[in-house]
Amino acid sequence: MILDPVQKTPALRRIVTGVASAATVLLAVAACSGGGSPSDSSTPVRGGTLTYASGDAEPTCLDPHVGGNYPQALLATQYIEELVGLDDGEPTPELATKWSTSDDGKTLTFTLRDDVTFTDGTPFDAAAVVANIEHVQDPATASSTGYLALQSIEEATATDDRTVTLSLSRPDAALLESFSQPWVGMESPKALQRKQATNCESPVGTGPFEVTDWKHGDRVTLTENADYTPLGDSTTKPRLNGLTWRFLPDSTSRYAALQSGQVDVIDNAQPDQLRAASSKAAIRDLDAPRPGASNRLELNSGHGVFQDESVRKAFIAAAEIDPGLKSLFLGTAKRSYSVLSSVEPTSYSDESLFAYDPSEAKRLLDAAGWKTNSDGAREKDGEPLTVTFPVSTNQSVPAERSLFQQIQASEAKVGITVELEELDLSSWYAALAENQYDVVSAPYTKVGPDVLRVLYDSASITPAPSGYFANLAQLDDPALDRLLEQAAQTADSSERADLVEQAQKTILESRTVLPLYDQQNHFLYRSAVHGISTTSVSTPWFGTAWLAR
Numbered sequence: 219m220i221l222d223p224v225q226k227t228p229a230l231r232r233i234v235t236g237v238a239s240a241a242t243v244l245l246a247v248a249a250c251s252g253g254g255s256p257s258d259s260s261t262p263v264r265g266g267t268l269t270y271a272s273g274d275a276e277p278t279c280l281d282p283h284v285g286g287n288y289p290q291a292l293l294a295t296q297y298i299e300e301l302v303g304l305d306d307g308e309p310t311p312e313l314a315t316k317w318s319t320s321d322d323g324k325t326l327t328f329t330l331r332d333d334v335t336f337t338d339g340t341p342f343d344a345a346a347v348v349a350n351i352e353h354v355q356d357p358a359t360a361s362s363t364g365y366l367a368l369q370s371i372e373e374a375t376a377t378d379d380r381t382v383t384l385s386l387s388r389p390d391a392a393l394l395e396s397f398s399q400p401w402v403g404m405e406s407p408k409a410l411q412r413k414q415a416t417n418c419e420s421p422v423g424t425g426p427f428e429v430t431d432w433k434h435g436d437r438v439t440l441t442e443n444a445d446y447t448p449l450g451d452s453t454t455k456p457r458l459n460g461l462t463w464r465f466l467p468d469s470t471s472r473y474a475a476l477q478s479g480q481v482d483v484i485d486n487a488q489p490d491q492l493r494a495a496s497s498k499a500a501i502r503d504l505d506a507p508r509p510g511a512s513n514r515l516e517l518n519s520g521h522g523v524f525q526d527e528s529v530r531k532a533f534i535a536a537a538e539i540d541p542g543l544k545s546l547f548l549g550t551a552k553r554s555y556s557v558l559s560s561v562e563p564t565s566y567s568d569e570s571l572f573a574y575d576p577s578e579a580k581r582l583l584d585a586a587g588w589k590t591n592s593d594g595a596r597e598k599d600g601e602p603l604t605v606t607f608p609v610s611t612n613q614s615v616p617a618e619r620s621l622f623q624q625i626q627a628s629e630a631k632v633g634i635t636v637e638l639e640e641l642d643l644s645s646w647y648a649a650l651a652e653n654q655y656d657v658v659s660a661p662y663t664k665v666g667p668d669v670l671r672v673l674y675d676s677a678s679i680t681p682a683p684s685g686y687f688a689n690l691a692q693l694d695d696p697a698l699d700r701l702l703e704q705a706a707q708t709a710d711s712s713e714r715a716d717l718v719e720q721a722q723k724t725i726l727e728s729r730t731v732l733p734l735y736d737q738q739n740h741f742l743y744r745s746a747v748h749g750i751s752t753t754s755v756s757t758p759w760f761g762t763a764w765l766a767r
Contacts, residue, residue, distance in 0.1 A: 250339065262457055262749065266765040267464045271472050273486030275612030276465045279418035280429060280438065283354050283435040285684055286363030286401040288508075288663055288755075291737070292485070293463060295757040297337075298403035298423035299449065301328060301347070304396055304665060306756040307563065309394040312449050313342060313404055313424065323389025323709060328382045332448045337428040338404035349407035353385075354439040357683035359414070365682045366672045367396035367638050367664065370706075391714060392668030399665060426456040426761035438463040446761075455750070457764040469616065472744055476501060476688040483560040483743040483750075483758065489548040490616050492740055500745050506756040507561050508737040510669040511662045512554045513618075515625075515732040518693030520679065523603060523657050528586040533657070534572060534604070536579035538628035538731060546617040546624075551735040557670070557725050559736050564667045564715050566722040572732065579632040588633070596633035605629070605656040608639045610646035615738070621705035622659070651685045660690050661737050667718040671702040674725055689717055691730035698724045 274289040282294040301314040309317075314328040334342040351374040354364040375383045386393070397400060409422035420429045425446070427440040440461040448454050464481065466472040473491050475481045485493075487503070495503035517533065519522045524530050543553055554560065556567035559717035588596040588603050596603035609622060619640070626636040636657075642650060649655055664672055672678060676699050678689035698721060705717035725731055739756050746767040753758045 225713070262764045263766055264457050264718050264764070265459055266767070267460045267462055268483065268747065268760060268763060268765060269464060269481040270760075271464045271466045271475055271481040271484045273467055273469055273472055273484070273615075275610075278434065278644070280432065281405065281414075281415075281418050281421040282292065282401045282403060283350075283359055283361050283364050283405070284359055284414065284418060285686075286365075288661070288757075291400045291663075291755055292757050293438060294421070294423075295425075295753050296461060296761075297425040297429055297443075297760055298400055298405060298421065299425050300399065300403045300407065300754075301330075301397040301427050303449075304395065304398045307666075307674065309398065310450075312398075314397075317394070317716070319709075323707065324386045326384040326390075326393060327377075328329060328384075328388065330380045330382065331447075331682075332380055334424050335445065336422050336424055336490075337443050338406050338409055338422045340406045340408045340422075342404065343379045344382045344423055345379075346404060346407045347382045348374045348376050349410055350402070350404050353404055353405070353410050355704045360684040361401070362682045362684040362686040362688070363399070363664070365684070366678070366688060367399065367402055368393075380689040388703075389709070391709055392666050392671075393519055395666040395668065395754075396664070399754070400757070427458075427461055429616070430460075430519060431603060436465065448761075452762075454762050456761055458760060461760060467612070473742070476744065479744065482747050483741055485739075485741050486615055487740050487742045488615060489546065489550045491742060492550045493548050494744055501742055502745060504741040504743060504750065504752075504758065506739045506741065506752050506758070507559060508661075508663045508739050508756045509559055509561055509666065510664040511673060512556055512559050512739070513659065513661055513734045513737045514554070514557060515734065516658050516660055516690040517730045518653075518658070518690065518692055519730045520694065521653055523605065524656055524730075526586060527729055528582045529588070529603075532579040532582040532586070532632065533629065533634060534577045534729055534732050535582070536629050536632040536634060537572075537625050538574050538576075539625065539734060540574070542621045542624035546620050547735075548709075550740070554733040554735045555726075557673075557722055557731050558667060561736070562667055564718045566719045566725055567733075568723070568727075571726055574628075574631050576628070579634075581634065583634075590633050594630075594633055595635055602635060603633060604635045604637060606637050606639065606654065607657045608641050608646055608649040608655050609659065610643050611640050612643040612646075618659075618738075621734070647686060650690065651671070651681065651687075655690075658690055661732075662688065663737065663755050667707075667714075668706060670718065670721050670725070671706050674721075675699050675702050691723065691728075693728055693730050695724065695728065698728075714753040 220512040260523040277290045282290040300307040303312045316329045318327050354361050370386045372387050377383050406422035426446045430441045431439040442456045472484045476484050517530050556565045556570040558565040588598045629636045672688050674693050676694040681687040701721040749763040
């Protein structure tokens with residue numbers, strides 16, 4: 219099977235159709251609307267520096283191959299590009315112009331562009347692609363997201379300067395989707411030869427901007443790549459002189475800076491701030507829900523009290539979610555009953571499994587031998603029914619943490635004690651790696667339904683080289699493993715969708731997952747900002763953005 223897709227402009231290629239299309243259309247239309255004010259200018263303006271303020275954790279490394287979390291993707295999108303893009307779920311050319319898959323599905327061959335150069339002057343070629351794949355797969359890199367995405371690749375070979383051949387251990391229907399993600403984006407092989415600490419400070423890509431300075435705890439400075447080669451058939455060079463990427467963890471301060479014009483774009487906006495935004499106001503909302511998994515609680519079935527399915531069922535029945543979701547998120551988040559994001563066309567849900575029923579929770583706990591003591595708490599053989607719930611303060615907004623507290627209160631009503639432990643990001647990762655949790659909220663972004671294999675195949679209980687393991691529910695089900703393996707190897711879209719639905723049904727019925735809502739991904743921006751696009755993983759891309767002020 220040979221695929222030679224029609225090339226598209228970056229603006230179209232980078233729109234995540236069905237995810238952020240409405241918001242992206244809004245951004246495009248804003249540049250052409252009337253009214254005569256500077257923010258309504260239809261003519262792109264060159265120059266100026268866009269200031270972005272992030273409430274996410276400051277990355278410990280700017281190379282997204284290392285580790286591989288969402289804060290890295292937000293930044294890396296601006297200076298690193300991928301082999302393929304996605305348009306309406308279909309792979310499109312970026313640094314690769316075309317690709318072919320062997321009849322047995324175990325060989326993938328890419329043909330590459332021959333006119334692209336990294337910002338350190340190194341040519342982009344087949345040898346560079348091989349070096350990047352080997353870097354992601356090298357245990358010393360300590361990759362998690364990228365490593366798990368490329369597990370099927372046994373060997374990468376530069377057949378000639380423009381051709382890369384990948385030999386796979388199995389057919390991998392999700393591999394092209396995976397190559398659209400920044401965690402496996404292309405970096406200069408010359409730069410990768412530096413010490414990891416050096417490359418973490420200033421990774422080198424082919425994108426519209428390059429990293430020129432990192433003042434830890436404050437900001438990253440990115441400068442226009444004057445030699446940028448636009449992808450697709452576009453001829454648009456970067457319009458901005460650069461980006462200033464600030465780290466402002468306090469949501470109130472971040473929003474105040476946006477209102478005053480000190481910054482142009484912010485993430486992790488609060489529900490009341492989102493409600494105040496409008497397509498006609500000075501501050502507007504780009505709503506770009508992430509693909510992959512929903513925002514959910516994982517119940518650790520391999521450790522502690524949740525090894526007992528009855529206790530898992532009781533915890534889920536006692537979790538009162540809807541009132542808090544409504545009052546805290548002010549209509550900006552909709553309840554999910556699926557393990558997949560609603561933007562995934564294969565998303566399957568079953569509301570009946572997650573009804574709030576404290577009487578049923580009490581019955582299940584009584585039957586399992588957990589008796590109520592004089593304080594109203596459950597205990598068994600002298601041991602209290604305590605659930606450890608570490609929460610990363612860097613990965614959740616205040617409304618979400620308040621929702622966790624409301625769940626904690628509803629669990630207490632049936633005698634389950636939930637201990638919420640607020641930790642910084644590194645301590646949170648350490649708690650997971652050391653299996654010191656019973657329940658956890660662990661957002662995970664990966665394009666397409668193959669995220670289920672990453673999160674719930676029993677092989678994912680084994681840590682990646684980074685030490686992070688993705689199967690936090692520690693779900694160990696051979697029948698589920700077979701379904702996920704079949705889905706990963708099936709090229710037929712209809713058959714794959716059926717297998718994915720069966721897998722989701724199995725996961726939900728295991729009672730190891732409590733879905734909450736889609737991963738929130740809102741970006742507020744000033745009306746003077748135009749031309750933002752979004753990527754396959756719903757990060758904003760400023761390669762064609764401009765400022766009218």
